[in-house]
Every structure is written in structure tokens, then in C-alpha cells.
Amino acid sequence: MAAKTLTIDGKSITAEEGATVLQVAEEAGIKIPTLCHLEGIYDVGACRLCLVEVVGVPKLLPACATKVAEGMEINTDSERLRKYRRMTLELLFAERNHVCAVCVSNGHCELQTMAYSLGMDHVRYEYLFPKWGVDTTQRLFGMDHNRCILCTRCVRVCWHIEGAGTKNVSGRGTKSHIITDLNMPWGESVSCTQCGKCVQACPTGALFHKGSTAGEMERDRGKLEFLVTAREKHQWVVAV
Amino acid sequence: MSKRIVIDPVTRIEGHAKISIYVDDAGHVSDAEFHVVEFRGFEKFCEGRPFAEMPAITPRICGICPVSHLLASAKAGDAIMAVNIPPTADKLRRLMNLGQMVQSHALSFFHLSAPDFLLGWDTPQPQRNVFGIIASNKDLARAGIRLRQFGQEVIEILGGRKVHPSWAVPGGVRSPLSVEGRERIRLWLPEAYATTEAALNLWKKTMETHQREIQIFGNFPSLFMGLVAEDGTWEHHGGKLRFTDSSGSIIADQVDPQKYHEVIGESVQNSSYLKSPYYLPLGFPAGIYRVGPLARLNVCQRMGVPKADAELKTFKMMGRGAVTSSFLYHYARLIEILASLEYIERSMDDPEILGDYLRADAGINSLRGVGASEAPRGTLFHDYTVDRNGLLEKVNLIVATGQNNLAMNQTVAQIARHYINGSQQIPEPLLNRVEHGIRCYDPCLSCSTHAVGQMPMRVQLIGAGGKVLDELTRG
Ligand code: SF4
Ligand code: SF4
Ligand code: FES
Numbered sequence: 001m002a003a004k005t006l007t008i009d010g011k012s013i014t015a016e017e018g019a020t021v022l023q024v025a026e027e028a029g030i031k032i033p034t035l036c037h038l039e040g041i042y043d044v045g046a047c048r049l050c051l052v053e054v055v056g057v058p059k060l061l062p063a064c065a066t067k068v069a070e071g072m073e074i075n076t077d078s079e080r081l082r083k084y085r086r087m088t089l090e091l092l093f094a095e096r097n098h099v100c101a102v103c104v105s106n107g108h109c110e111l112q113t114m115a116y117s118l119g120m121d122h123v124r125y126e127y128l129f130p131k132w133g134v135d136t137t138q139r140l141f142g143m144d145h146n147r148c149i150l151c152t153r154c155v156r157v158c159w160h161i162e163g164a165g166t167k168n169v170s171g172r173g174t175k176s177h178i179i180t181d182l183n184m185p186w187g188e189s190v191s192c193t194q195c196g197k198c199v200q201a202c203p204t205g206a207l208f209h210k211g212s213t214a215g216e217m218e219r220d221r222g223k224l225e226f227l228v229t230a231r232e233k234h235q236w237v238v239a240v
Numbered sequence: 241m242s243k244r245i246v247i248d249p250v251t252r253i254e255g256h257a258k259i260s261i262y263v264d265d266a267g268h269v270s271d272a273e274f275h276v277v278e279f280r281g282f283e284k285f286c287e288g289r290p291f292a293e294m295p296a297i298t299p300r301i302c303g304i305c306p307v308s309h310l311l312a313s314a315k316a317g318d319a320i321m322a323v324n325i326p327p328t329a330d331k332l333r334r335l336m337n338l339g340q341m342v343q344s345h346a347l348s349f350f351h352l353s354a355p356d357f358l359l360g361w362d363t364p365q366p367q368r369n370v371f372g373i374i375a376s377n378k379d380l381a382r383a384g385i386r387l388r389q390f391g392q393e394v395i396e397i398l399g400g401r402k403v404h405p406s407w408a409v410p411g412g413v414r415s416p417l418s419v420e421g422r423e424r425i426r427l428w429l430p431e432a433y434a435t436t437e438a439a440l441n442l443w444k445k446t447m448e449t450h451q452r453e454i455q456i457f458g459n460f461p462s463l464f465m466g467l468v469a470e471d472g473t474w475e476h477h478g479g480k481l482r483f484t485d486s487s488g489s490i491i492a493d494q495v496d497p498q499k500y501h502e503v504i505g506e507s508v509q510n511s512s513y514l515k516s517p518y519y520l521p522l523g524f525p526a527g528i529y530r531v532g533p534l535a536r537l538n539v540c541q542r543m544g545v546p547k548a549d550a551e552l553k554t555f556k557m558m559g560r561g562a563v564t565s566s567f568l569y570h571y572a573r574l575i576e577i578l579a580s581l582e583y584i585e586r587s588m589d590d591p592e593i594l595g596d597y598l599r600a601d602a603g604i605n606s607l608r609g610v611g612a613s614e615a616p617r618g619t620l621f622h623d624y625t626v627d628r629n630g631l632l633e634k635v636n637l638i639v640a641t642g643q644n645n646l647a648m649n650q651t652v653a654q655i656a657r658h659y660i661n662g663s664q665q666i667p668e669p670l671l672n673r674v675e676h677g678i679r680c681y682d683p684c685l686s687c688s689t690h691a692v693g694q695m696p697m698r699v700q701l702i703g704a705g706g707k708v709l710d711e712l713t714r715g
Contacts, residue, residue, distance in 0.1 A: 102296040102406075136290055136629040139603075144290075187629075210630075211601070213414075214296030214406040 006072035015068045022050055022063040025076060032076050033085060033114060035203055036151035037064040039221065040228035041160050046152050048088050049114070052076050060084065086118055094125040095174060096132065097146040105205030106215040111149060112204075128174065135180075137187030140210055141199050145177055148206035154178060154198035161227055166192040178206075200224055259674065261656050269660055272653035274645065274678060283635045291320055291609075291626050294635075296406040298622065301637070304684040307340040307395055308615030309622070310408050311477065315611030316622040317410025319498060320630070322605035328595030329412035330478075335587055336398045336408070337477045337613065338580040342432070343391025344616035345533070345573040345580075348682040349439060350384025353570055356676045357446045357453075380442070383435040387577070390432045394584065397421040412599035419594060426588050429581060436577050440551065443574055450567070454558075456658050457677050458566025458651030461486035463519050463529035464538040465643070467614050470494065472541035474548075474579060476614040482539045483519055483529065488561030490539075492519075497612030500621055504638070517643045528646045531618025532681065533572035538562045543575070545582035551575045566651050566680040573682075576616075604630045615640055617682050641683040651677040 002017045008025050015024040020043065025032050036047040045065035052063045055073035060081070063074075075081070092111065100106050132145035150169065155178065158167040166189055170179040180186045199207045200219050208217045230236050262271045282301050286294065295313040299306030311333055318325055325333075358377065398417060399407035407414050447454065467475040468482045481495040481503065495503050505520040505527070519527030529535070537556075543549045555563060555571060563572075587593050604626060611622040618640030625634040655677045 101300070102293055104293075133288060134290055134631055136631055142290060210290075211292050211410070213292050213409045216414075 004068045004070045004072075006068055006070070006074065008074045009076055017068070019068050020064055021052060021061070021066045021068055021072075021074060024068055025063060025074075030076055032063045033118065034064060035110060035114060035149065036153060038153045038156070038201055038203075038224070040225040041153070041156045041201075044152060044156070046150065047092075049085055051081060051084055053078060053081060082118070086120055089115055089118060089120050090123045090125055092149045093120075093123050094127050095130070096148060097127075097129060102214050103147060103205040104208045104212040104214065104217040105147070108215070108218045109205060110203035130174065132177070135186050136210060137185035138189075138192070138194070138210070139187065140194055141186070141196060142208050142210050142212075143178065143180075143186060144206050144208070146206075147204045148178055149204055150176055150178070151203060152178075153201040153203065154207060157197040157201040157224060161224060162193060162195050162197050164191050164193050164195070167198055197224060197227075259652055259678075261652065261660070261674075263660065269653055269656040272649050272656055274648045274652055283637060286632050286635045289632055291317055291624055291630050291632055292410055294622070294624065294632070295409055298637075299406070305340065305344060305615050305617065305620075307336060307399075308613060308620050310399075310406065311337055312611040312613045312615075312620045312622040314408035314410055314413075315613060316609045316624045317611070318600075319609030319611060320604060320606050320624060320626055321410055321600070321602040321609075323411055323600040323602045325412045325600050326595070326597045328416070328592050329598045329600075331587060331590065331593050332398060332413050332417055332598070333408055334477045335417070335584065335593070336395055338584050339391045339394025339398070341391070341476060341580045341616050342577050342584075343388045343395065344682075345577050346384055346388035346391060348616075348679075349570060349573055349577075350381065350388070352682070353676070353679055354380075354384070356672065356679075357450060358442075380438065383431075383438065387432055387435045390428050393428065394425055397424060409599065411601060414598070416596045416598060417593055422588055422594065425584065429585055429588075432581050433578075436574065436581060440574050440578070443571055447571070453567045454565045456654055457673075458647060458654060458680060459564055460650055460654065461564060462647060462650075463491070463522075463527065464535035464562060465519070465529045465531050466536035466539040466619060467497070467612065468493075468540050469544070473544040474536060474540040474542065476536075476580075481612070481619070484539050484562060486562045486564050488538070488559075492521075497621065498610045500610060500612065500623075500638070506638070515638070515642055516645050517638055518646070525646060528650075529643065530566070530647045531640050531643045532569060532616075533576050534563065534566065534569045535618065536614060537572045537575060543579045543582075545579050545586070547582055548575055548579035551578060566647065566677070569680045569682070573616075604628060617641060617684055618643055639684070641681070644681045644683065648678055648681055648683065651680065 004015050004017055006013055006015060006024075008021070008028060008030055011028060011030070013024060013028050022032055022034065022037060032050050032052065034047070034050045036045070037043055037050065043064040045062040048062060050063040051060040052066075053075040054061055063076070093115070098111075100109070100112055103109065106112070134142060134144045134146070136142040152169060155167040155169060159165050166180055168179050169176055170183055171177055181189045181191055186192065199209065200221060200223055202219070205217060226237065260273045260275065261269055264270045282298070286297060289297070294317065295310050298309040298313040301309055314333070398421070400415070463483050463485055465481060465483050467479040469475050469479045481492070481497055481500065482490060483492040483503070484490050492503055503520050504517050505524060506515040506517050507524045508515055516524070518524045519529050521527070537552060543552050552575060555568070555575060558565075558568060607628070608623070608625045613620055620640060621636070621638040623636040623638075624632055626632055652674055655673050659673065
């Protein structure tokens with residue numbers, strides 16, 4: 001595989017062909033904020049939080065879904081990027097109903113952590129206050145659409161790792177939402193194997209173990225990575 | 241001409257209050273009303289949410305007694321799961337409730353009420369506060385603050401945070417008591433006892449000089465309600481409901497809180513956002529009852545701990561049958577602090593208190609669950625109806641201040657009657673006394689105003705002879 005040379009934030013880097021900007025940046029110790037990206041599954045560029053500037057390209061590109069190319073000059077941090085990231089985050093909050101103080105993920109939520117770290121202290125957009133329900137028909141897990149950011153991690157782990165294909169996205173725009181099978185209560189799904197991988201993958205409090213109370217949902221993402229590595233590389237690596 | 245005199249706002253009550261005193265042509269007080277003008281639609285807000293979230297949501301109803309809502313909510317959850325929680329969890333919840341009793345009663349007595357009877361009614365407003373006490377009685381003020389801190393410390397040792405701990409959950413509690421935590425509580429007890437005893441001595445002197453207040457600050461017959469143990473001992477978290485009348489006779493006993501709606505009716509009044517509960521068999525408003533420290537001491541036979549039992553004897557002698565003066569809420573509060581300390585002390589030596597089996601697990605086994613617990617201000621009910629998946633369909637909360645609302649109205653009217661006599665003005669001393677009359681109940685305003693669907697509002701124009709000339713009603 002041919003090697004590519006490029007610069008990220010002025011640092012020159014050699015990368016393998018086919019690698020994404022996000023992967024390369026991470027290896028070089030440069031942190032790019034992400035939400036829909038999850039180690040172990042393919043990227044879809046859904047959240048737009050990882051946007052970076054590439055010199056010569058007028059639009060911003062998602063680092064997780066952009067492959068490296070020879071001579072690329074990438075900036076991961078600028079006034080413009082910070083502005084866009086904050087905007088994206090604020091829109092995520094305005095789109096659904098997030099009440100962190102009583103949320104099962106309070107204190108362990110990637111969205112919340114991101115909001116803190118990007119200095120989001122208020123939301124400039126009008127909240128939509130949509131009426132979304134909670135699906136607690138499943139015996140073990142619950143889904144609260146009010147807290148979903150449509151990152152589709154759950155859909156991807158369900159199709160790609162578990163191979164059940166239970167979770168899907170339905171609807172457009174603000175009506176988009178995660179569905180189970182052909183839009184039925186989760187408890188009635190015939191394809192769901194109750195493996196709980198979607199629950200492990202979810203970055204927010206949208207998917208949870210039933211009966212969890214405020215701040216009780218902590219996830220172990222390592223499990224998903226472990227499974228993928230075991231299957232694809234036939235290596236059973238246990239992180240300690 | 242009928243004149244409506246409005247005192248607004250009553251200071252030093254957390255939240256807002258509005259009082260109307262109605263006088264007739266001759267200037268005699270005909271009636272009084274204590275309006276609650278806040279609005280928080282918690283009951284609606286909760287609908288559709290999983291019931292397990294409630295112990296985190298409901299403490300936010302009211303910053304004044306979050307612990308009480310937390311515990312009642314967790315208990316309602318237990319009832320929906322139809323589980324018996326592990327014994328240690330029950331003991332720890334009780335310990336937290338006792339801590340809450342101490343801190344809340346200490347706040348009420350030392351900060352909010354003592355300024356009135358220590359500094360006198362006619363001390364000008366600027367000095368009639370806790371700073372006034374500090375200036376006049378440094379040691380007592382400091383000890384009072386420390387006693388409150390002790391109660392808060394108990395809560396914090398268990399729940400981790402002073403305010404809004406989401407520590408109790410349906411099925412039990414989330415974390416145990418550590419040995420270190422227990423020792424911290426134990427070490428503080430002697431000082432807490434000393435302060436409580438000093439306060440009791442002071443209170444006894446106050447009673448000698450305040451006979452008039454005992455007579456007119458809400459001294460009237462009514463029913464009393466509270467939780468009691470099976471043998472009639474004082475309860476604060478378990479037990480069943482008992483009603484007594486002003487002669488001290490038991491009129492209903494061992495009513496399972498799950499069936500509170502068989503003995504308690506709720507009247508919705510247009511003039512207030514509060515629901516006024518009443519004893520159902522007697523109807524409204526004849527079924528008026530009081531809750532809280534005075535009521536709990538009236539309905540129980542004994543405190544179950546020696547020091548408080550000795551005080552209870554003295555207390556019981558202050559009434560023929562029941563003790564009917566709301567001014568004696570203060571005394572009851574001190575006795576409850578004492579009892580709480582004794583129960584806390586007792587639990588320190590219970591080997592089960594340090595246990596780590598804390599949480600029972602179950603699904604939805606009952607579609608309705610009621611959690612009742614004695615909040616410092618009185619019996620608190622959380623009544624949840626869920627669907628088969630545990631999502632809330634209906635939430636009904638009955639809070640202490642709502643239950644005492646009618647008694648507060650009567651108290652205000654009684655005091656006003658003694659001070660407004662033919663006059664068309666309210667002198668400053670009356671204001672102070674009316675304020676205090678309400679403060680006897682230690683109301684927690686922000687939490688007594690949950691919505692009944694919509695915000696009811698009524699604007700009345702009252703003319704000569706109390707005739708309503710114009711009226712606007714909404715909701
Ligand atoms: S999902 Fe995250 S951001 Fe949303 S309410 Fe829960 S903790 Fe807050
Ligand atoms: S449920 Fe969770 S994982 Fe699935 S799309 Fe929503 S936020 Fe992402
Ligand atoms: S992480 Fe790249 S678009 Fe979400």
C-alpha cells in the first residue's frame with residue numbers, strides 16, 4: 001500500500017493509503033471531536049462534528065469520512081470550525097428534549113461531555129420541544145427518542161456487528177427517527193436478539209438498560225471493539 | 241363597605257404567598273385566605289416518562305424538601321414493582337429521612353421562627369431575622385446552624401450531595417453507608433442533643449410568656465393525620481395512616497397508604513392552584529385535617545425512644561384530648577428533632593446498617609403504586625399510575641402544605657380577628673403575627689402548587705356587603 005504524506009495542523013505526517021483523516025490525526029495525537037464515529041464500525045459522517053478544513057477545498061469535510069490524499073493540508077482547529085461545531089451541537093440540543101439532570105446518562109454522556117468541552121453554555125436556536133415517546137416494551141432495554149441524536153451508531157452495530165438488522169432510520173428531517181424492524185414496538189421485534197450492542201454503542205441516554213435511574217447508564221464500548229477485532233483479525237485482545 | 245386587605249408577600253417563607261383578609265361592614269374579619277400563586281406543572285410534565293426516573297425528577301419539585309420527594313417517589317416505585325426492599329435499604333432510607341427531619345425542623349425553628357418569639361413581635365422588621373438572633377444570642381444561633389448542618393451531613397453521607405440526591409431508587413438505594421460515614425454521624429450526636437435540649441429549655445420559657453399566642457395562633461378543633469406503627473408508635477417513613485379528632489379519639493386507623501383515596505378527598509378550588517385534601521367520610525370542608533409535627537404527635541401514643549417519650553408526656557398535657565394550638569407546632573418540631581436523634585443513634589449500633597445488599601429487582605407488577613412518607617411538614621403521597629411498560633399515565637402528588645392549607649386559612653382568620661377589630665387598617669404588629677401564624681406550619685410553597693390540568697385563575701371585584709360585582713374565571 002502506498003504511503004501518503006500530508007500535514008495536519010502544520011505537522012507533517014505519513015499515512016497509509018485508504019486511511020481516514022480522523023484515523024491519521026488520532027495516531028498523530030491530534031484530537032478531533034466526534035459523535036457518530038465509533039471505533040470498530042464503519043463511518044457514515046452523520047453528525048458533522050468532525051469537520052476539518054482542507055486547504056484548496058472550499059467546503060468543510062468530515063474527518064471520519066474523508067480519505068487521506070497526497071499533499072493534503074488539513075486544519076483541525078480554527079475560529080470557523082469552532083463556530084460550526086458549536087452550531088451543530090446547539091442544533092442537536094434544540095432538536096429534541098434533553099434534560100441532563102434527570103437523564104440516565106447524566107455524567108457519562110458523550111453529547112453532554114462534548115457540550116462542556118466545546119464551551120457550549122447556551123443554545124441560540126429555538127427549542128423545537130417535539131413530542132417523542134419512550135419505548136419500554138422491550139424486556140431489557142428502553143429507547144427514549146427525546147435524547148436521540150440520530151448518530152445511527154445503534155443501526156450500524158446492529159447490522160454490522162450483530163448482523164440482526166433490527167434497527168433502522170425512518171422519516172426525513174426533524175421527523176427522522178430510529179425504528180425497530182418495520183416500525184413496531186421494540187418488544188414485538190422478531191429480529192432483535194436482545195444482545196444489547198446498540199445500548200453499548202449509544203453516545204447519549206437514548207438507549208438504556210431498563211430500570212436505570214439518573215446517571216446510572218455507563219457503557220463499555222471496549223466490548224464492541226473487541227468483537228470486531230476478534231472477528232476481522234482473529235485476535236482476541238482484552239484491554240486491561 | 242367590604243374591604244379586602246392584602247398582605248403581600250409574606251417574607252421568609254421560601255416561595256411566594258398572598259393573603260386576603262375579608263372584613264365586613266363593621267370591620268370584623270369574616271374570612272381569610274392564603275393564596276398560593278405559583279404554578280409548576282410537574283404532574284403533567286411526568287406523564288409518558290419511565291417511572292424509574294421519578295426519584296430524580298420529583299426532588300426538583302421543591303428545593304425545600306427534595307429528600308422527602310425522593311423517598312416518597314422511590315417508595316411509589318417499590319409499590320409498582322411490588323417488592324419488599326432489602327432491610328438495609330429500608331434502614332438507610334429511614335436514616336436519611338431522619339436527617340431530613342432534623343435539618344428541616346432546625347431551619348424552621350432557629351432561622352424562621354425563633355426570631356419572632358426571641359426578639360418579640362414588635363421588633364422592627366429589619367432586625368427580626370436570623371441576624372437579629374445572632375446579635376442577641378450568638379451561641380444559640382450558632383448551635384442552631386450547626387444542628388441543621390448535622391442533618392444535612394447525614395443526608396450527604398448517604399446520598400452524596402446535599403440537594404437533589406437521586407440516591408433512593410425503586411427497589412432500594414444505590415449506595416451503602418460506610419464505616420467512616422457512620423462514625424462521622426456518631427461523633428456529632430452529643431452536640432446535636434445538647435443543642436436540642438437547650439432549644440427545648442428555651443421553648444418552655446417561651447411558652448410561659450406566650451400564653452396568648454397559644455390561645456389564638458390557630459387554636460381550633462380539627463382532625464389530625466399521620467403515619468403510625470401498628471402499635472401506635474410515632475412513624476416517619478413506614479407504618480399506616482391514622483386520623484384522630486380534636487378530642488383525641490381515633491376515627492380511622494391502620495389505613496394502608498395504597499388506599500389513601502378511600503379516606504382522603506381532594507377539593508379543587510378556583511381561588512388557588514392548591515388542591516385542598518379533606519377526610520372523605522366527613523366531606524368538605526368539615527373533614528379539614530392537619531398534618532405535620534403537631535399532627536404526628538397527636539396521632540401517636542408514644543415516640544418509641546425514651547427522651548422524646550418524656551417530652552411527649554408534657555406535650556400531651558397541653559390539650560384536652562388532642563393538642564389543638566398550631567403555635568405548638570414549634571414544640572412538636574423540637575420533640576421530633578429529639579426523637580430523630582435518638583433513632584439515628586439507635587441505628588448506629590444496628591449491624592445491618594452497614595450492609596451492602598441494597599436493591600431489589602423486578603419488573604412491572606402493579607399498574608398503580610403509592611409511596612407515602614412523613615416529610616418534615618407532613619405526610620407526603622406520590623401516587624403513580626403506569627402502563628404495562630412502566631410509562632407514567634397519571635401522577636398525583638399530595639403535599640403537606642396542601643393538606644394544611646385550610647388550617648392555615650383558619651389560623652390567619654383567627655389571628656386577624658384579634659387584631660383587626662373595627663379598624664380598617666392593618667398595623668405592622670398584625671402583619672408580623674399573621675406571618676408567624678403561617679410559619680407555624682412551615683409551608684413549602686413552591687411544591688404545593690401542582691397543576692390540575694390548567695392554571696385556574698379568578699379575578700374578583702368585591703363591592704359593598706361582599707357582593708361580587710365582576711368576575712373573571714379561567715381554568
Ligand atoms: S442524552 Fe446526554 S445531553 Fe441528552 S439529556 Fe441525556 S445526558 Fe443530557
Ligand atoms: S439511539 Fe443512540 S445510538 Fe441510536 S441513533 Fe440515537 S443516539 Fe445514536
Ligand atoms: S464523527 Fe464524523 S461526522 Fe460524526
